[in-house]
Structures are given as structure tokens and as C-alpha cells.
Amino acid sequence: MIDKIARSVADALEGIEDGSTVLIGGFGEAGVPNVLVEGMVEQGARDLVLVNNNAGVGRHGIAALLETGRVRKMICSFPRSVGSVVFPELYAAGKIELEVVPQGTLSERIRAGGAGLGGFFTPTGVGTQVADGKEVRRIDGKDYLLELPIRGDVALVKGHVADRFGNLTYRKAARNFGPSVAMAGRRTIAEVSEIHENGGLDPERIVTPGIFVDAVVKVER
Amino acid sequence: MIDKIARSVADALEGIEDGSTVLIGGFGEAGVPNVLVEGMVEQGARDLVLVNNNAGVGRHGIAALLETGRVRKMICSFPRSVGSVVFPELYAAGKIELEVVPQGTLSERIRAGGAGLGGFFTPTGVGTQVADGKEVRRIDGKDYLLELPIRGDVALVKGHVADRFGNLTYRKAARNFGPSVAMAGRRTIAEVSEIHENGGLDPERIVTPGIFVDAVVKVER
Amino acid sequence: MAKPLSRLQIAWRIAQDIPDGAYVNLGIGMPEMVANYLPDDREVMLHSENGILGLGPSPADGEEDWDLINAGKKPVTLVEGGSYFHHTDSFAMVRGGHLDLCVLGAYQVSAEGDLANWSTGDESRLPAIGGAMDLAMGARGIYVMMELCTRKGAPKILERCTYPLTGERCVNRIYSDYAVIDIAEDGPVVRETIDGIDLAGLQDKAEARLRLAEDWRTLTAPDL
């Protein structure tokens, strides 16, 4: 029987190793699986690479994990959000690496990782600093950059409703990076607000099919 | 005011030019917009390139359009379905070109066209005839082929419910190629079974947002 | 002496040029104001990179839903006919040329339409790109909304940008406090100017050489 419902955050996060790349869904504060990310503080894995659109706000969630000093590198599109304090401090002190990626390229690289592609040519960033060191190719009269996939050892996402099969829906614009991140984790863990107890969700409404999800934890919203 | 509901198939297909590449949703008989495709018979454009997973069955739909002799080339993954008669005859007689593409590569190429990518590296087809003449690149220890995007001058899809904004849902596995095909047409036309008269559809259930759709026609199922 | 347009007036002016039925992304910051001046008789679908088509007005106080924010991370609403989708699909819309227009702010624009709006090259600031590069290369039309000069009086329309680029040859038109300027094949062409400034006066505010369109008009905006 398939039952992906984890009893606790600790159970869901068990086995995450030092050196892992951790993909984290969310944009700004919407859709960030804060409970799971804060669970990583307890979980204790070190030398992490985090991938998220931003780099944490305040001192909770991603910022709390950064503050442990156990994150080696941050890959994001916009680390300079209003209220972001921990990352800028660490970066200024030379205590963390940063790879800044255009937002659409970041999302597409994660999707490529999940979809088994070796890379893709995108027009985004041609003629900019983002192109430094990358192959530029003219295809059908237009220039493109070669961008490579991002895969995660772990992916953390925030869904809305889940079922025991790991199927997920999202809520409004909290969907954002979730579906692509969920595809790209070797182990994908979702925190959700509701677990549908009556079996499977409406198959037409599922956004992330359970094949992409390894564990689900219900959290208080 | 946005109102993409066309009064007739003829209205929806107006202006399609000779030499157009026409992307057609559907897999086997499920999800093929047969009414629109047969409307192309009346519409009269010539020298067409058709893109669909298959190459028509019986003498209706895609097969009917092929039978007019106005299709120069077929791009598909599997032209040899049970009950496919018109395409094999034309092909044997040297009256039509054929490009056979692995199914996942076909779908991904169409998506790449709709997503503005210049191409992608896929593991599918490495070491096979499909690789002939294509760049092979080793990325992170694995070989990939470079595949190029497919865009359509026109895209024809079959949805389930639409609204005046062009938003679409699909029905069960008739979804198949529809959402990617809808993205990749310079002009995208949908035939649907129902038009939602009460304004917009549930924003969480929409599969193809109206931005990808230019015209919608209601047809009898 | 010409009285430059306020930012509200520039936003108003841009709004007049957005056609009924257009799909439009309004960049974070100043461009967001354009939404407030869209004529009532036009239905414009506003896109937000974080997966929304059909942005509506800000919610009333206390009605905020923090799962429904725009690219600037401010709470918004959804109009009828709007939809949600994931980030990768959202940028497929952007990159695939499905947006009719995008309005962006700018630090600098070159005579050829290069755009610099993400970095001043100041190494002491955290680098942050966001969605600007995708939007600059993806939307079918790129309108820039900016003042002609910086607060210190330095011109922002340059022969070449000195700041790091966001995109090459992507800007189609600049809406500014003194003029509306197209980036044509052969450089900037002034299409509209406010009362009280002539080409020479505008040229004082731009480094790149400006030309006046033959069908040049006067730009007037309501008090706002």
C-alpha cells in the first residue's frame, strides 16, 4: 500500500546528508515550506547548498537555516528582498557563496533537472554578465545561452491539499516554484495544510502527481 | 473587452496561409480537434506541415486533411496506428514527407517552441538513428542529443470547457499534447464541448491560461 | 520653463497606450502604478511572474491573502478570468513571446535599446536579478518608464550603457518626465514632448543623439 504521510517533520527529514543540495519552493514568503526548512535546523545536516528564488526574510524559515552557518552556498534570483537580513550579513562576511540566476532561468533549470534534460538554450541573459563563461549559440537567427539543469538531493515544497499517494494541489500564487522543485528532488517532501482522508484527490485538479513526492507532512497553517 | 469565442469554425480558421505549420493536439483519437482539422479541408490552405503524434486514422479528421493532398510534410512519432490508411498510401506513393520524432522529444520540442527556448539536450535517441546528424554532447557524464524547438503558425487543440478569456480545461487523458501545442502556436484555436457562460473558470482548475489561446469554438461532442 | 510630468502622470500616459485585450507585465516599483490608470473601457490582463494572469487591485485592509502576492511581494487580488500556474509555465509565457507588453524601470537605456536596470555595478551591493532579464528578452514590446535624468542630473539615455546590461536591444519605447521616445532602428526618436521643451532642451538631458519624429506631438497629461 502506498502511504506517503509522514508522522512528523523529523521523520520526513530523516536521512538528509551533509553536503546535500536542497531545493526549496516558494517566492518571497508565499509557498515557502517554513516548517520543513526550520525542521532542517533540528535535522542538523551541514555543508548544504540551498536553492530558492530568494534568500530568506527576517530570522525564520530559510533565514533561520542560514543562521545556523550550515549553508555553504545559496543559488537564487533575488537575495535582496525587503526584510532580508541574515543572508546579506553572511555574504558580506564572506561566509557564504552566492550564485545569482535570472528567475526564469532558475525555474527552467530546476524543471530541466526534474525532466531529465542535459541543458537548454535560453535567450535570457545574452549580452549580460550572466553570459560570462557560458556557450552562446545562434539558432535560427537569434542568440541563446546554454544553461544546465539543477537537481536536488532533497526538495522541500509547500502544498495545499495532499492525499496518501503524495498527490498535491497548491493554493493560489503559493504554487510558484513548487511543481518544478517537486520534480527535481531525489527525495521530495511536502508540507501541506490538509490531508484528504477520502482516498485520492480529483485527478483533474492534481498539480503535482504523487510520483514526484516521497513524503507529506501536515502542518498548521 | 476580451471575447475569444468565435461564431463559427470558418471564422476561427480565417487567415491561415499556404505554407503554414499546423500543430494539432491529440494522441490517437483522444484530444484530436477533428472539427477544426476538418474545417481546414474547407479552409483551403495548401502546402501545409502538420505536427501531431500520429498521422490520422480512417478517412476523417487528420486523414481527411491529408487526403486533400495539401499537406507537404507530416511530423509525428507514430504514423503506423491501427486503422491508418491515408498516410501510408501517400507516403508509399512519395506524395508526402515524413519526420519521425520520439514521442517525448516531439512533445518537448513543441513545449520549447512555446517557451521561447532555442533547443535542449535530451538523452532520448542517443546511439540510435534519431541521433544521425545531431550534436551529441556529454554533460555530467551522460550523453545527450541537441533537439530544436517546433513552433506552429497555427495550433489546433481540443479542450473541454472554455470561457471568453480563452482559458481551457481538458477532459481526462484527452489533455495529452493539448497544453504544449496551445503554447506553441502563433495563432491557437481551440474547439471545446462547453463554454462557461458565467465569466471566468475556477482559476485553480485552468490548465491552459487564455494568454495562449486566440479563438475558441464550441462544437457538438 | 517646462514642468516635467510626475511619476503618476507618466504612469497615466503609458496606460493610455495599452490596448484593450493586451497581456501586460508591469515591472516592480514605478511601473506598477500604470495599473491605476488603465481606461475603464479596456480589459487588460496583467501578468505577474510568480504565476498569476489577471492581477486585480490591492485588497482592502485586513483582506490580504499572503498566498496571493505579486512579483513585488505585495498582496493583490485576482480578476474574473484570471488563472494561477507555476513559475516555469509563467516564464514560458514571458520568454515565449506571449506577453504583448512589459513596462520596466531603468537605470540606463542605450541608443540601440540596450537596457540596464538590475545593477549599478556597485560591488558593495548584493547582486540580485529577479525576473528582469527574462522579461526584457521575452515580452514582444518593452516600454521603459523613467525620468530622463538621475537625481544628480546625469542623463540616462546614453550612447552605450555603463551599468551591467539587463538585455540587449530590447527597449521599444521610453516614457519619461519630458517626452515619449521610440528606440528606432537608427536610434532614439522623440514622438511626444511636454509643453515648454524643444529638441535642444531634451538633448541636454540625453547623451545619445535624439531626433524629432516628423509627426511629433505635444504630450499633455491630466493633473494627478
Add this chain to the structure above:
Amino acid sequence: MAKPLSRLQIAWRIAQDIPDGAYVNLGIGMPEMVANYLPDDREVMLHSENGILGLGPSPADGEEDWDLINAGKKPVTLVEGGSYFHHTDSFAMVRGGHLDLCVLGAYQVSAEGDLANWSTGDESRLPAIGGAMDLAMGARGIYVMMELCTRKGAPKILERCTYPLTGERCVNRIYSDYAVIDIAEDGPVVRETIDGIDLAGLQDKAEARLRLAEDWRTLTAPDL
């Protein structure tokens, strides 16, 4: 004299090796039969390339829904917990290594695990690939279901495939009418044989050199 397994018995044998909770694609044709023998106490999610996870049994006569067909274009049903998604997402599952297993038919398999199952190279036949190449390169495990020899008695496990390849070095295991054979790093290894045939007898039915696993076992299947 060994009595070879019927196709139903091969399907039964494969079904015993599909673990509870596995995500599996059963190729068009013979492999579809595996679904009929999955043990009742296991929940296996069957994938169909055309955008279905959770294929259920065939519908009763008159209950067919032609919007719900499998990759072989036959009407199917959806199990509880199943989902629909579009083709590109479906092949993202395939290529991205999300399927635990795929069972495919084969014309030929090489000693190194190359698979030929889409073309016999017969130029008079229409070329048709379908989803086979994506599945061969994408699923984490590839099981081949086939007879050891063609109807004319020609071996199908070869040193090198003579037909056009579907995928290189992708086959993990062959379930056949006489034996279960792993494709190991150093070639085919016989893991199970039916009663009445020994390695020499099997070798007569294969061109590639076979080895017997140390923990080799006898394969028995129920009458079906």
C-alpha cells in the same frame, strides 16, 4: 524436454518482481498483460505516456470512455489516487528517472543491454518510434519481456543488435519463455531457468555468451 512458459506465464513471472508502491510503465502489447497478475496485496501505480498515472483495469463493455485510453489506444480506467497531466509532463516523468520500472517488448537485446524494439530495418514499413526511445533511456529499470528466439528460431539475445537501436545499454533484465536473464556489467547472467533446460540448452537459443549465476534458481509458474 522443457515446456516453455506461455506469454501469460512470463507476464505472471514479471508481476511477481514488481514491488509494492512501484511506479511502472508497461509497454504496448505483451507487457500490458503484466497488469493482470500483480499480486492483490501490492499497490502499483501504472503510468501511461499519454498523461495518466494510475491506470486501472479495462472498462466493462459499453462503459468505454474514449477520452481515457492508454498508450496502446485501448480504453482504460483510472484507479483512486490516479491523476491526469499533459504529455510533456508525462515524458518529464519518463526521462527524469521517476519511473521505477518499464517493461518493454524487444526484437533484439545485446550482451551489453542495447535494445532494438522499434524497427526491423525493413524499408518497406513506415518508420514509427512512439514513446519507446524515451522509456528505454528514462525509466530507472528496464525489463524486457520476450521469447528467447523469433518464430523462425533465430536468437534474439545477440552480441550486437542488427536492427536499429531503441536505446543503448539500457536493459537490466530479460524475462523470457525459458529463463530470467540479467544484463550484468560483463554480459548476460542467467538467474532462473525453467525445468528441463540447462545452460547449454539456453546457449543454443542465444548468440551472446550466457553465464549461470551462482545463486541460480528454478523458475516455476502456475498454469495460466
